[in-house]
Amino acid sequence: MFEQQLIVFREVAETNNITLAAKKLHMSQPSISLQIQNLEEQYGIRFFDRSNKGVTLTQAGKIFNEKVREMLNILEETQHQVSAIYEDKRGLIQLGATLTIGEYILPHILGYLNRQRPDMDVKIKIANTLSIDQNVLEQRLNIGLIEGPLPKHKKFYAEKFWEDELVVVVPTSHPWANHDRISLEELSKERFVTREVGSGTRKVMEMALKERGLDPSELNITMELGSTEAIKQVVSAGLGFTIISALTVRRECDQKIFKALRIQDSPLYRPLSIITLAQSPQTKEEELFINLLRDHQLLSEILDQDYCSDSFESKIS
Structure with a gap:
């Protein structure tokens, strides 16, 4: 005025x-x-x-x-x-992602985006959910991609973009590999390899098991490891089973290294979500990125395809 x-x-x-x-x-x-x-x-x-x-x-x-x-x-x-x-x-997207998303989803998306928009730059911070939440809140990141429960801070706008299934994973030589599903009762009879205490994946897994009537303390935990890759190495060596994101073992299952089994009658899921500041404006590039995540069919195709493939058609306009 x-x-x-x-x-x-x-x-x-x-x-x-x-x-x-x-x-x-x-x-x-x-x-x-x-x-x-x-x-x-x-x-x-x-x-x-x-x-x-x-x-x-x-x-x-x-x-x-x-x-x-x-x-x-x-x-x-x-x-x-x-x-x-x-x-x-305008051509820069600053985003943060938790470990599973950063290692197993973003590479596909970024490879796809690089083919469609080579002028677009993306800066990524990989950290735990708490750190990503804080960085978005303090405006050091414009977009956060997180696993599990959503932050409750009133300044956040949050929406689910994917439902990640947690599956029981065993090597293909394991007796369970002959099945597609397994009961909760059977889980306590086998050696269990899991993430360390405090891991977001472990927390979601334990909460889901409790909701289905299985106390996680009843599991025969033989190893607690600090990374998904370490767990996969141990499981592939036949030293136990694990419960991890289906996204993290897609390639190994395709290569017949692992068999992923669903929990019988009550599969385990966790949301993967986008968080932004509710009152913060978004650039065209940020809107494009978020809209891609909202397009479940396109995202499914990106995750299923080799993101370096020349045959993958452009679907961003």
């Missing part, structure tokens, strides 16, 4: 004519007169002398006019600088 008054004042001072200033600013003459009147009342002094020939600046008006020009120049320069920064960042 104040900036508009300054613009009106500058135009009237330059033209010495309210009618002409109104035409240049595409405003009505009474509106121009009212803006000038409000400024004079605000400062308690007359800036213009009125006559039938037009208006002229008073001595106070001349001093004020110099300052108005300086202020508007600063505002316009600031606008240019801010716009320049925005232009520089």
Whole structure:
């Protein structure tokens, strides 16, 4: 509002004519007169002398006019600088992702995006859910991709983009590999390899088992490891079974290294979600990325395909 008054004042001072200033600013003459009147009342002094020939600046008006020009120049320069920064960042997406998403989903998506939009740059932080939440909250990241329960902070906007199934994984030489499903009761009879205490994957898994009537303490835990890859190595060596994301063993199952089994009668799922700040505007590139995640059919195809394949068609417009 104040900036508009300054613009009106500058135009009237330059033209010495309210009618002409109104035409240049595409405003009505009474509106121009009212803006000038409000400024004079605000400062308690007359800036213009009125006559039938037009208006002229008073001595106070001349001093004020110099300052108005300086202020508007600063505002316009600031606008240019801010716009320049925005232009520089239009092709940049700053996002964070938890481990499973960062290792097993993002490579496919980024490979796909690189073919469709080679001008787009993506900076990624891989961390646990708590860290990603905090970085989005503090605006160090614009988009967060997380596993499991959603943050409850009122500043977040969160939506599920994928439902990740947790499956029982055994080597193809294991007796269970002859089945597609397994009961909860059978799980406690075999050696169990799992993530360390505090892992988000383990927390979701334990909560899901409890909801289905199996106390995780009844499992025969023989190893607690700090990474999914370490667990996969141990399981492939025949040292036990694990419960992990189906996404993390797709390749090994296709190669007949592992067999993934669903929990009989009650499969285990966890949501994978997008989090952003509710009041934060998004660039075109960020909107494009989020819309891709919302397109479940396209995302399924991306995850199923070799993202380096020349045959994968463009579906982003």
